[in-house]
Amino acid sequence: MKRPSYIDNVEMWKESFDFFIEIKVRFCETDAFGHVNNTNAFVYFEEARLEWFKQKGMMKKWASKSNDAIIVTADLQCDYHRQILFDDRLQVGVKVAHIGRSSIDLHYLAVTSTGDVCLTGRGTMVQVSKETGRGLPFDQETKELLSI
Amino acid sequence: MKRPSYIDNVEMWKESFDFFIEIKVRFCETDAFGHVNNTNAFVYFEEARLEWFKQKGMMKKWASKSNDAIIVTADLQCDYHRQILFDDRLQVGVKVAHIGRSSIDLHYLAVTSTGDVCLTGRGTMVQVSKETGRGLPFDQETKELLSI
Amino acid sequence: MKRPSYIDNVEMWKESFDFFIEIKVRFCETDAFGHVNNTNAFVYFEEARLEWFKQKGMMKKWASKSNDAIIVTADLQCDYHRQILFDDRLQVGVKVAHIGRSSIDLHYLAVTSTGDVCLTGRGTMVQVSKETGRGLPFDQETKELLSI
């Protein structure tokens, strides 16, 4: 596996994940090349990220219509290490790499059912105000929830 | 072409469409069988339908957050007459088949760049109240806009 | 619940399903109206259908590149009984309604985690030859596998 710039030591990095969801690869996610289309990596990352946020107790806040804060994607990247096939069951992991004032850097890891790393990635999410569109600093409680 | 139950005379039915949009078939819409995945027919129908509604002047109303009325799908069906391949440019037509109190029946037709019918379909959309979730009768102006 | 034409008795029909998969509703499947976009009903149906085919031992045959037979969609329809929200966990059922020479009619049922029917549907799949594109009659073994 080629080492992306956001990973220092591949083995240590892999072992630092302790949150995973299972994703079953859908047939409509494959393309005419016979494997999963590249765009679906980000669908898998989003599902893992939101499940991670939910476990931290954050989703209720961001999904509430009365709340001014939502969480948006600032950037995302993915390295494709191995093709993914229909019907595989991936373990997709998320971990926090850094928490800023109003942003959070997350890392992603997807492993096939045969134990091979197929995707790695990272990206920054930002809490913004629906009204102003600007970054909204995390309060202390949120910072603590996200750090655990 | 096998005749679906919602079509009386295929040739007359085809000629009754006068609104079409062009859809370029995306690579991520194909699947491992090498052709367009069945689920995308409904993506094409939706795009054609919304463009048709927009042309009728209806989208501004339904997309407005302050308006109580939205338009939702009651049912949809599609007949697949021919496989669709990456990079084809389809002509996707929409026409009104019937206007009810709060619902509208639309018919759909998709033709490949070689002039072959690949998809036909129909479905009922209903205007509902965001607040109550119940059907909201069309006012006279809307009925007239949709009928033209 | 309005009764679609392919259902005689809703309660008996519901009870006749004995194969279900669980589908977790993804955030990217919602749209700006705040609920699941109509096109995803057919994604859920396909996932349930392929899992059902797999359980019957059919997927290995159709997914094999050396085999001439594939299974394609002839028609599909869906009735939308209730909006579906992000993060719900649906039970999506499949059952065989009729087996023809080279085609099979399947019925679909999706139920929310609160036990409400949100989607019902049906559709015909046809076994075709990759080479000729024409219908390929099921052999006796396949008919038996599909009928159980």
Added chain:
Amino acid sequence: MKRPSYIDNVEMWKESFDFFIEIKVRFCETDAFGHVNNTNAFVYFEEARLEWFKQKGMMKKWASKSNDAIIVTADLQCDYHRQILFDDRLQVGVKVAHIGRSSIDLHYLAVTSTGDVCLTGRGTMVQVSKETGRGLPFDQETKELLSI
């Protein structure tokens, strides 16, 4: 606009694009936050990339079943500068940043109909052998086609 690491000078970088396709934003590409879901950025990039490859005369080769060479995604990244709304018509640009032995680095730029940069990105595509799965060096003709 925040400057991503793959851009030296934003204005010069923007002006270096001379290939664009138009993408009409679909309703099913929005999510419950009311804007385009992040995963679709990569759908837009892929469409622009394949159209660019097609214009270079490369798609026929890679799409041919008898040819051993296909083009796969090694990595992708996207910076989200501005939310994208339903029904906008984006100009999505592609340009080559670097051509290696069997890989090509592409840059991406998406601009809203109001002229605002909404997405920038980059990624490496690799030509691989279907049979071996390994990198397949570009021949001289391909290198020249891709460089123009």
